[in-house]
Amino acid sequence: MLNWHIDRFFRAGPLCALVTLALPMVMAALVNSHRTEDNILGILLVASGTIFIGSLMGSTLASGFGTILFSLGTAVAEVPVWLMAVVGISLYITLVIHDLSGAFHRGPRIAPAIWRNAATTALVIAATSTAAFAMVYFVARLTTWQSIVVPFGVAAIGFAAKLAADSHRTAGRQLTAKRPSLSDADNPVS
Amino acid sequence: MAQQSSPDALAGPSTSVRLTGDRDLARRLPLFDVCGLIALAGLVTAIAFRRPDVLALTTPFVVVVAAALALWRPVDGVVQIRADRTRIVEGEDVTVLVDITSARGIDRVEIELEPSARLVAVGSLRAITTVKPNSTATVAFTVRAGEWGIARIDKLTIRVSDRFAMFGGELDTRADTTVTIGLPEDRTSASLEAERFRSIVGSHLSNDRGQGMEIADIRPFQPGDSTRNINWRISNRRQEPWVTLRHPDRSTTVVVIVDAHDGGDDEQRLTQRRSVSAAMALSRGHLALHDRVGLLVVGHTVQWLPPKLGRNQLFQIADHLVAVSNAPEASRRMYRPPAVSTIPNNAIVVVVSPLRDPLIVSLVAEIRSRGNPVSVLVPETEQAGSSSSRFRVTNRTTEQARRLAAVEQKIGVQSLRERGVGIVSWEPDQPVMTVIDSVRQLRMAMARGRSW
Numbered sequence: 291m292l293n294w295h296i297d298r299f300f301r302a303g304p305l306c307a308l309v310t311l312a313l314p315m316v317m318a319a320l321v322n323s324h325r326t327e328d329n330i331l332g333i334l335l336v337a338s339g340t341i342f343i344g345s346l347m348g349s350t351l352a353s354g355f356g357t358i359l360f361s362l363g364t365a366v367a368e369v370p371v372w373l374m375a376v377v378g379i380s381l382y383i384t385l386v387i388h389d390l391s392g393a394f395h396r397g398p399r400i401a402p403a404i405w406r407n408a409a410t411t412a413l414v415i416a417a418t419s420t421a422a423f424a425m426v427y428f429v430a431r432l433t434t435w436q437s438i439v440v441p442f443g444v445a446a447i448g449f450a451a452k453l454a455a456d457s458h459r460t461a462g463r464q465l466t467a468k469r470p471s472l473s474d475a476d477n478p479v480s
Numbered sequence: 481m482a483q484q485s486s487p488d489a490l491a492g493p494s495t496s497v498r499l500t501g502d503r504d505l506a507r508r509l510p511l512f513d514v515c516g517l518i519a520l521a522g523l524v525t526a527i528a529f530r531r532p533d534v535l536a537l538t539t540p541f542v543v544v545v546a547a548a549l550a551l552w553r554p555v556d557g558v559v560q561i562r563a564d565r566t567r568i569v570e571g572e573d574v575t576v577l578v579d580i581t582s583a584r585g586i587d588r589v590e591i592e593l594e595p596s597a598r599l600v601a602v603g604s605l606r607a608i609t610t611v612k613p614n615s616t617a618t619v620a621f622t623v624r625a626g627e628w629g630i631a632r633i634d635k636l637t638i639r640v641s642d643r644f645a646m647f648g649g650e651l652d653t654r655a656d657t658t659v660t661i662g663l664p665e666d667r668t669s670a671s672l673e674a675e676r677f678r679s680i681v682g683s684h685l686s687n688d689r690g691q692g693m694e695i696a697d698i699r700p701f702q703p704g705d706s707t708r709n710i711n712w713r714i715s716n717r718r719q720e721p722w723v724t725l726r727h728p729d730r731s732t733t734v735v736v737i738v739d740a741h742d743g744g745d746d747e748q749r750l751t752q753r754r755s756v757s758a759a760m761a762l763s764r765g766h767l768a769l770h771d772r773v774g775l776l777v778v779g780h781t782v783q784w785l786p787p788k789l790g791r792n793q794l795f796q797i798a799d800h801l802v803a804v805s806n807a808p809e810a811s812r813r814m815y816r817p818p819a820v821s822t823i824p825n826n827a828i829v830v831v832v833s834p835l836r837d838p839l840i841v842s843l844v845a846e847i848r849s850r851g852n853p854v855s856v857l858v859p860e861t862e863q864a865g866s867s868s869s870r871f872r873v874t875n876r877t878t879e880q881a882r883r884l885a886a887v888e889q890k891i892g893v894q895s896l897r898e899r900g901v902g903i904v905s906w907e908p909d910q911p912v913m914t915v916i917d918s919v920r921q922l923r924m925a926m927a928r929g930r931s932w
Contacts, residue, residue, distance in 0.1 A: 374536035398592075
């Protein structure tokens, strides 16, 4: 029964869009309760509204802009690290739901495996990112920040760029690879 | 993208779309750009402002971008679309099946159909599913036949993406899946009485005397009569040999001519529909009587089906008549098809036409002058003063043109009547069986009066 309700819920694009408003607003309230700076709530609410409008419009760029604004507001608010991690994961889940709301508009028929895959992926990413951040933060706290994080950061950016370039080069080669013609396949000797 | 059609033994032809190696399906999606930007901004901010805690906000985006890049593989697979039936009647449902086969699997595939105007969607025509590796996922869509004619799936849109929604793309293709929608009244059949027969056995009752089933008369035995025809009961009673005469069962040839006039507005389309249903009923009825039936469609394109026997001919006629609905509007018309000379002289010719054009009138007159018995069914439209046309905006010129056309039509009808063409007016609310019965009665009356 619960499975049926979840299924019906995720099949409705507008409901998904509503979640992209509700989730950041809850996070905004949470951040506001732990903030050390003033005027943070306004920024976070504007960012939540921007994400929601982006979901309604089907604009990933608008929702992305709202996410960046929300992250900026959270960073400025000087909240505890655990709360920042929770906000980061929530923002990622918000973007995942935004993507689902775009796919589910106009009421298509959706296989339950779609939202199950999305939920599994989001959970795995959340767990992995939590572990990765815990490790990075632990190392950063052990030693001098400048001597560890700066080289790691530069290396991480460079590695990410190289990874992206390699991946696309490989994909490009696969796509443009010359396939054997039909005559060659029939007559391998020639 | 490779697209090919292949015949299917169980259903109609299917269209295959090859997804493997398509660059349109290997594009970066906006979510990748957004996540990449957030990840980069977080890293730069953490380094520049010496705040490792900021990484807590952006680590999920860094991880998902890295995972998407590392796990992405080019899309491979084949999408096949087919309909479970290719011939349906108005109002019936047809199921369009889309099979998606992939060796590596597709995390998210979206299929959207865009049928032509004659097909109405029953439920959503968009579906999102996943395909597991080395398996086939089948998505079924139901569409309802809205209007008779030839309908097709105009567009098939395929959207794919990976599980992170970072890479994917969209592909539009045209499916060759066509569905022939017949009229519901196609099941009616009607026939006319023949006057001239072929020397082939059929189901018509001829006025001649010969071999047959129906008793025509009895008379005394004459030299040359077959002894098989002796009526023993009468002969015994009259004490001399008497024979039974029978009507021979003969067949005839019928040629139906359909005026495929413009189907531009609703009124004309309704007239076209009635013309086709009458032609279909006549064809079915005469083919059931073992008559040869031919079809001549004149209008935008000339289609000539020589008279033939059998059920296959009925399907041919149905296909040609259904194609009338898809004729382009206001194109040039052809009225003197070469097939006119090939119409057999003894064939009954039935023309279904509103006789609005002098050229079709001259065509009917020409056929009549060749000696063929010709009947014309004239489907009438709504009168000018009816409720539907009362509020139509007309100017003086249009009204005068309409009156002139009506006068011209009357002159044409009169000239055809003088030549011995039987013309029956078909009112909008009159069933096809009734009007064909009227034609039959008119022809019999004219035969009695030796009008032709």
